[in-house]
Amino acid sequence: MHQPITLFIDFDGTISREDTTDLILQRFADPAWEAVEEAWARGEIGSRDCMARQVALLRALPADLDGFAGGIEVDPDFPAFMALCRRHGIAVTVLSDGLDRVARSVLRRLEFDVPVLSNRLRWQGDDRWQLEFPHARPDCASAAGNCKCSRFSVPPGKAADGRVAALIGDGRSDFCAAEQADAVFAKGKLAHHCRETGIPHTAFSGFGDLAPRFEDWLDRVRPVATGEVRNGLRHRA
Template sequence: MKKTIMIDFDGTITKQDTCVAVANEFVTRDWKNIDERWSNGELSTQQCSQMLFDLMDFDEKTLRSFLEKIEIDDYFIRFIEFCRKRNYDIYIVSDGFDFNIRTVLKKNKINNMEIYSNIFFFDDKGEYNLKFPHKSQDCGKCGTCKTSIYNKLKESSDKIIYIGDGYSDRCVAENADMLFAKSYLAQYCDEKEIEYIKYDSFKDVIDYLQK
């Protein structure tokens, strides 16, 4: 049986949400209202991101240096090793940005991870650019439609295990063959009566899958 692992990044692999951390560090004025409008569905990820980045003040070197301080789950590297020994396919699926993800992974010497996410990069003039190649063509709320990616991966997988914690994991949570949830996602699953396995760290996920 072919098993595929889909993993959220911010707050799941990392101990804190990199997008929130960057906003707290670099936004020049209060931004909480923008985030609240995104979480209640009033703004799409694309709209929210554009508004937030317009309020930020940083250059590539400063941003990269800040992101390198973000810590990952203490057991994530062990989890990768666990999955690779069992030939599980692993995908990071994030509604955040590849710049953040790749900077954090590189700092922790994590290589060869397949990533679906929004794109953030600096051009030759040092100005930032945003792209959303995995945006949903249906609702348009998330920059990265995790349900669409799930459906694509499901075509060549017998079982998909999803691991997440936040708002952008809500839709795909209803489809996953096995779901690990914590924080907001666990609360959402309780409200919607979606079956899930509660976890606090990747050690819990490893222990459960070993059974």
């Protein structure tokens, strides 16, 4: 009997070719956003505080912001990968520590109607914006706006539901989630982090080379019993 599989896919640098928040800030924000970025890179502030300060520096009308988002490039093999997921009946959720308005705009353009769990970009009128964090947690180890690891951990006192939760990602916001996921598919900084910390993972450079590796993983996971998946999946991913 097939195991239920939930797939969480990072957006910035994974689905999109570049970090879309950086692109938006470069185009529309006061240059002071770069000093905030440097403070985050030095570890002086968490990503939640960093992004809130940077978004407060945005100066863009909604139409201008949406128009810019409409031109953001994505991995050209992502649509084919999504078709693969549909064929296998896999539930896909986009899990991003970026801007929900941007991710949803890109996904609508591609005609994908999937859940997006991300930080909420709220228009304040005129050209002002505020960032809200509906998926933050006060105990998040990385002080992220979107605590991704909470999507993979089993709450205390509750039994595992038998699902297999997989992660596809590329950056720092995926580090803690990679420690919790049943299977990790990694590129960029996430792949480097997994190698350095010994987290079992499948490395990839884009959705084109990921697709056959992902299908091979599916072939190995689907016939396995639930208990074996939870205890032995990682070394086979």
